[in-house]
Amino acid sequence: MSSDLNDQMSSTTGADAIDVAIAKGIDFDGSPIPAEKLDLYNKVMGLEAGRQRSGVSNTMRSRIVRIGAKHIAQDELNQMLVDAGFAGLKDKEIAFYYGAK
Numbered sequence: 001m002s003s004d005l006n007d008q009m010s011s012t013t014g015a016d017a018i019d020v021a022i023a024k025g026i027d028f029d030g031s032p033i034p035a036e037k038l039d040l041y042n043k044v045m046g047l048e049a050g051r052q053r054s055g056v057s058n059t060m061r062s063r064i065v066r067i068g069a070k071h072i073a074q075d076e077l078n079q080m081l082v083d084a085g086f087a088g089l090k091d092k093e094i095a096f097y098y099g100a101k
Helices: 003-012 017-024 035-049 056-071 074-083 091-098
Strands: none
Touching: 003 017, 056 074, 056 091, 074 091
């Protein structure tokens, strides 16, 4: 791969790619993110940053479900959660992430 292609792929992949782009104020296509969108995003993220957390394990499970549902079949993700000691998928999670689209 060329260096430019590697740079572009590394800037649009990985868990922090969105945060890096937002911090730069530049979308993946190179266009600037409008100030109004950045302002609203930063306001809401500021509110979230001040929220009391309920526990690391709960947050881990939520992230696993939210992200895992994009990549892993329902039955497999459910079994993986149970095998890891988390609660299996809840009916509302199944409906939201795996329901009819």
